Amino acid sequence: MATKNDFTPEEWKTLLDGAVLSGLAVTAAEPNGIIGLVKESFAASQALIEGRRGPNELIRSIVEDFETSQGRTDAREALKARLGANVDASVLKAKSIETLREVAAILEAKAPQDAPAVKEWLYHISQKVADAASEGGNFLGFGGVKVSDAEKATLSEISGALKLAA
Template identity: 50%
Template sequence: MANKSDFTAEEWKKLLESPLLAGFAVSAGDPSGFIGTLQEGFASAKALATAKSDPNADALIKAVVDDLLTPDGRAAARDGVKGVVDGAKVDEFKDRALVELRRTASILDSKAPNESKAFKDWLNHIANLVAEAGVEGGFLGFGGVKVTDAERATLAEISTALKA
């Protein structure tokens, strides 16, 4: 069973960033308005809370969530996401997040092969929750779609990046 001590500090930071980047990639792939962005953020937070309280959650996932709930863990993850967007144009955010998710997949495959699939599935789950968080298009909540074509495409790119 892999845990924090099995990873270098930089590798662990990539694992901490990954749940945020999975949701961020979807949001960047098809930016929403203010309300949509809030809904997407809440979806990511809910996924973390669910993993923390799930007695059957993978131990590595729980370790990452527990660390994300500390000030140092949050700061490391936030700094990682900030590093993805620093100096980038808005239309580059998604691609940069996908690069980092590929790095995370490689780390998981090499350092935690037994936990890799569960962790990647969890990241895909977070991305799906973010994509389904709000209704896009329509007027005053009528019409519109739950997941846009651009979000579907981004979900496929995330799955490919994670080799899931």
């Protein structure tokens, strides 16, 4: 089982970015107003935290980093560096997908035994975000569809980026 020490600081930041961007990619696929944003952000946080209870030590290490002040600061700074300022939704989605490709490559090279579990967990975060809020309804989220076509397409892109079996 891999641990944080098996990765360079830059690789570790990329893994942290992947945990955040796996959910943001779906949010960016179909921006959904403030209520949808709150629901999706909460779902991403909950899915991230679920990793703490799982059997995979690498996932637990990633989550534990988010639980420290230094880990959150490092993750925030890495995201700022990766995304830049004033990123629109389409750029955010594209950069998120590219980051997930990088995460998959890092995992396959440095932690092949952990790669399937971590990649499935990242996809799980994306799926929870997609399921969190109805899309295309009125301002309170009534009506619409549970997972929009744009979100379904993004989930497919995420699965491809992570090299998950279809």
